[in-house]
Amino acid sequence: MTSLTANWSFPTAIRFGPGRIAELPEALRIAGIARPLFVTDPGLAKLPVVGRALAVLEEAKIAHGVFSEVKPNPVEANLTAGVSAFATGGHDGVIAFGGGSALDLGKLIAFAAGQNRPVWDFEDVGDWWTRADADRIAPVVAVPTTAGTGSEVGRAGVLTNEATHTKKVIFHPKMLPAVVIADPELTVGMPPFITAGTGMDALAHCLEAYCAPGFHPMAAGIAAEGVRLVLENLPRVFADGTDIAGRAQMMAAAAMGATAFQKGLGAIHALSHPIGALYDTHHGMTNAVFMPYVLAANRPAIDGRIARLAAYCDISGGFDGFAREILALRERLQVPHRLGGLIAGLDMDAARKELIAQMAIVDPTAGGNPVELTAEGARSILEAAIDGA
Ligand code: NAD
Structure with a gap:
């Protein structure tokens, strides 16, 4: 309980x-x-x-x-x-x-x-x-x-x-x-790549906070509305950077994500931090790459919660519908589906994967993952993101 x-x-x-x-x-x-x-x-x-x-x-x-x-x-x-x-x-x-x-x-x-x-x-x-x-x-x-x-x-x-x-x-x-x-x-001057990466960071904060098991109903509510705002406004500002109303909603969603994540973050951030430290990738873009793989890995613990979030965001199809929406959003924003799309010449051997998995499980954000993040679990998410599975 x-x-x-x-x-x-x-x-x-x-x-x-x-x-x-x-x-x-x-x-x-x-x-x-x-x-x-x-x-x-x-x-x-x-x-x-x-x-x-x-x-x-x-x-x-x-x-x-x-x-x-x-x-x-x-x-x-x-x-x-x-x-x-x-x-x-x-x-x-x-x-x-x-x-x-x-x-x-x-x-x-x-x-x-x-x-x-x-x-x-x-x-x-x-x-x-x-x-x-x-x-x-x-x-x-x-x-x-x-x-x-x-x-x-x-x-x-x-x-x-x-x-x-x-x-x-x-x-x-x-x-x-x-x-x-x-x-x-x-x-307004943010180029599309930065608009997309930073906006997906706000989404990752809201989504992970919403799914984290900590007891914080206020943060959960803020996170759910933050997810809705990003889904509605990020494609708008990516398409037209001068859309001030969309930019304002995204700015609110960003502050909401960071307010909400006192409830906890999770495996998206736990994996994104070592990747960012080792390969100097953009933080939000790295989160965006990991997002669907972490959602899939956490599904047993969050199926019902995500279905409720999907309904709140007017997305039909429960968990599957929400997962499809995330994939479609990533595609629209030109987020690479595989980690190799973010890191040129990526070639990880078993020792490197193990190192990243070990770094992920001790990252302070790992504790908020709705499924306990083990080294094996972290490695398997990493491999899915490498293979695009
Ligand atoms: P960033 O601050 O690294 O900026 C990325 C690029 O965007 C830079 O080249 C910058 O010059 C450019 N840029 C910024 N604003 C611009 C604008 N208005 N117009 C044109 N270009 C602009 O990117 P970020 O995603 O905002 O921040 C990432 C950093 O924040 C990482 O170090 C990450 O670890 C950290 N982070 C901190 C927290 C926290 O809670 N403190 C949370 C998430 C991430």
Whole structure:
């Protein structure tokens, strides 16, 4: 029987709507930030969205620094450089501006700048985070420019440990941004591949949270509506990136996914993390590849739940109908059906498959899978994704 004891958290103040980036000075005032470090990634730094946000700061005469050494799937060297920029610039808070990579790194800089322990001590396992100096976590205003990770409403940052080739989830309850500006106009410039990958990430969050066995009826409800919003709007924005209404619904679905996944994630993420760490693939796209294989493997535990979700989303045919819908969506978004479509020249021997399976079962997200994720189970999902079975 599911335990009826649980810890529930809900996100922060969100200023949602087109054009609300103009409220950045007000958001900084509320967060208590006078001299922000603006953290973004180098690709975005060249795009007009960053220019627009910086113009808002300049107009309001807010002294700020800009740090853009954030690689997709950020690594410790990015964090070290960011912490150093924070200290040398005399900053008192962070504007985390971008996709999950820049949002996570911005949050991690604000966290790590005041700590004396290595960041890896704060991995989301056990309770090491209680040893952090919580009073020295700098405030963050988060501004997402993708609609996928939902990192803007989360208390975690994902960082790749290059020494061990593992993706680690660094967690602290006070890493939550103080204010979020969710302005869908900032996502209009996403190219179709990023729109698809990030949107499928939001879907993976909602779907895995919905299926996770934890007791959290509110998160389950949010996750179900998030799934419906993605199914309805992701094809629209993939076809027409300027569709602001669709972009707004996707931005909401992304925040909903990350709100819901406090209930748990599962094997999609548990497998996607080692693949992302070893092959540097896009996180959401990797989730999208694994999605149907994980659904099939988990079917014995989620058949009825998915049938209910299908009915809610107006999809006929119960579990089979829902699984067909996911396959059709992937095809429409040009998501590769096999892992080899994502990783050029993929050739995994038995030892590599075993390594990935072992990494998957110790990933912090594995515990939320509705079927216990064993090494054998993880290997068999991986093989299905390689073979396209
Ligand atoms: P990303 O941040 O890595 O960005 C991908 C690419 O999209 C970059 O090249 C970036 O420059 C570009 N981009 C971003 N916004 C754009 C825009 N508006 N227009 C044009 N280009 C734009 O991608 P992501 O999927 O948002 O984030 C992935 C990262 O987030 C991974 O490291 C993943 O592990 C992490 N993640 C974190 C959480 C969390 O809870 N903290 C959850 C899921 C994933």
